[in-house]
Amino acid sequence: MKQLRSAIFGVTLLIQSLGSIAAPPEYTVVIKDHRFEPATITVPAGQKVKLVVENQDATPEEFESHSLKREKVIKGGSKATIYIGPLKPGKYEFVGEYHEKTARGAIVVK
Amino acid sequence: MLGSAIIVFREVLEAALIVAVVMGASRGVRGRGRWIATGIAAGILGACVVAAFAGRISDALEGRGQEIFNATVLLAAVAMLAWHNVWMSAHGRKLAADMRRLGHDVMIGAKPLSAMLAVTALAVLREGSETVLFLYGLMAGGATQVALLGGGTLGLAGGVFLGIMLYQGLLRIPLRRFFRVTGWIVLLLAAGLSASAADFLNQAGVLPALSPQLWDSSSVLSQSSLPGQILHVLVGYQDRPSGIGLLFYVLTIVIIAALMRFTGANEPSAGRQPLTANGMP
Numbered sequence: 001m002k003q004l005r006s007a008i009f010g011v012t013l014l015i016q017s018l019g020s021i022a023a024p025p026e027y028t029v030v031i032k033d034h035r036f037e038p039a040t041i042t043v044p045a046g047q048k049v050k051l052v053v054e055n056q057d058a059t060p061e062e063f064e065s066h067s068l069k070r071e072k073v074i075k076g077g078s079k080a081t082i083y084i085g086p087l088k089p090g091k092y093e094f095v096g097e098y099h100e101k102t103a104r105g106a107i108v109v110k
Numbered sequence: 111m112l113g114s115a116i117i118v119f120r121e122v123l124e125a126a127l128i129v130a131v132v133m134g135a136s137r138g139v140r141g142r143g144r145w146i147a148t149g150i151a152a153g154i155l156g157a158c159v160v161a162a163f164a165g166r167i168s169d170a171l172e173g174r175g176q177e178i179f180n181a182t183v184l185l186a187a188v189a190m191l192a193w194h195n196v197w198m199s200a201h202g203r204k205l206a207a208d209m210r211r212l213g214h215d216v217m218i219g220a221k222p223l224s225a226m227l228a229v230t231a232l233a234v235l236r237e238g239s240e241t242v243l244f245l246y247g248l249m250a251g252g253a254t255q256v257a258l259l260g261g262g263t264l265g266l267a268g269g270v271f272l273g274i275m276l277y278q279g280l281l282r283i284p285l286r287r288f289f290r291v292t293g294w295i296v297l298l299l300a301a302g303l304s305a306s307a308a309d310f311l312n313q314a315g316v317l318p319a320l321s322p323q324l325w326d327s328s329s330v331l332s333q334s335s336l337p338g339q340i341l342h343v344l345v346g347y348q349d350r351p352s353g354i355g356l357l358f359y360v361l362t363i364v365i366i367a368a369l370m371r372f373t374g375a376n377e378p379s380a381g382r383q384p385l386t387a388n389g390m391p
Contacts (some may be wrong), residue, residue, distance in 0.1 A: 059247030060164065062240065066333050069309045069322070069352050072176060073243055075165045076250070081173050083315055087322055098117065098244050 024048040024083070029105065031055045031074070031096060036105035045089045045109045051082045061103065065094035068107065085109070114248055114257065118265025120339065121241040125153070126273030127343045128187075128233040131299055132226050134280035135194065135292040138209040142223060149227040153234025160235060161242035177314035180236065184307035187232040190225040191300040192366045195293055197222045199370035202289040210285055272340070293370070295344065301362040302346020308358035320353025 027049060030037045034057060043049045055061050058076040065071070068087075074080040084092075087109045096103025129146065136142040160167065160179075168176045198205075248258055283291050311317040328349035332338050341347035346359055 059251050060243045061247070062244075066328070066348075067323070067326075067350050069319075069350070069355070070313055072313070073164060073168070073240065075168065076247070078165060078168070080168065080176075082313070085322065098247055100117075101113065 024050050024085075026050045026052060028052045028054060031057055031061050031103065033057065034061070034096060034099035034102045036094075036096070036103055039105040040108055041105070042108045042110055043085070043087075046086045048083060048085045051084055051107075052079055053082060054079045060098065062097040063094060064097040065092060067092040068094060070094070071097075112261070112264075114244075114253070114261030115264035115268070117244055118241055118262050119268040120265075121237045121244070122266050122269030123272060123339065124343045125233045125237040126269040127276055127340065128299065129230055130273040130276040130280070131292070131295055131344070132229055133277050135198070135289075135296050136223065136226050137281070137288065137292070138205060139223060142226065145223045145227045146230050149230030150234050152227075153231040154238055156231065156235040157238025157242050160239035161246065164239070164243055171314075174314040174316075177310045178316075181307040181310040181314070181316075183232050183236050184303045184310070187229050188300045188304045188307065188362060190229045190232070191296050191303075192362075192369065194222050194225045194229070195296050195300075195366055196369045196373050197225070198289055198293055199374040202293065206285055206289050297363060297366055298345040299343070300366060301359045302342065302344070304362040305346050305348065305351070305355035305359040308354045309352055312352060312354050317354050320357065322352055323350045324353060324356060326350050 024047065025044070027041050027043060029041060029051065031053065041051075053063050053072075053074055055074040055076055055078055060073055060075050062071060062073045063080070063082065068084050070082055070084065072080050072082055084107065087107075089109050092107040092109065094105050094107065129150065133142070133146060136146070164176075166175075167179050171178055245258060245262055248261075280288075280292065280295075308317060312319050326349065331341070331347070331349060333342055333347065333349040338347065338349065348355060351359075
């Protein structure tokens, strides 16, 4: 019985820890007129975060970042979820590859 | 127009370099031009289909469809390159000997050719779908036909030009060492694609990053620069590699090299045994 109870306790802990992994803090960045808004997003260090990129333009855009190792095509008028981290403190730049001159942004990890 | 040319160039470059390596690695094989042309055509067709369904692919698998799709395409290409190399380790020496003896192309089975066709198609499919989406975006954004056509053509020509340069460079390798060198290039190419696949799987949340950034050599050689990008395609160079990417890179080399050694050693006609003048053991 004691063993069963500790087993249940263990499983509950595991589920809770899984739950905390599954629900990282969420940040939203909007693409409009081929620009990111906000252009700088500050996120906590050492933690996985969820980045929702909402493309409000009519044309597709490719979210790309060599430093974050992320690339994802986002169709016009749609959203995409990109998980990043856990990251060390620093500045991680990203661009919209299809409009690299205007679509520039950075994730600041603190 | 220049902006669109640069983007199309970048997308085309990767596919063009891979096709150049494939052309080199299948040198001397009769009918390979037709096979590879078929691969390119199939890739372009596939790219248009993928671009048309981009939204649906993205939304699939709880929004992870695009990552899983990319990783699958990359890993399929890795498998085909591995197969080619393993096949060549068994038959390459005889192939080179026959070519030297006959002084022209030789006939080999369709098996390695179908693998090369698949690699070509997959490379064109992946890069091509992004190019199609980009050009579609420009068109929808009201770009003029001239800018679109001009930029697209310029970019395409630039990418293809570099591919041809690479191919011409490969042809300068003496035939005696040719297949060994192209074998190494194919091996590193496969390892680099495998590392990219790992990063896509990490992005999809399927694999852990292990370490998000092992080092940063972007100040020495940026992956966004032209040499950096060419090295990225050919040997899998990354200026800020992840742990999982490096692990996949090394594992791919070790596994393919082990398979090559194994088949090479088990094929007396093409492996260790020296060849006589007529190319037969």
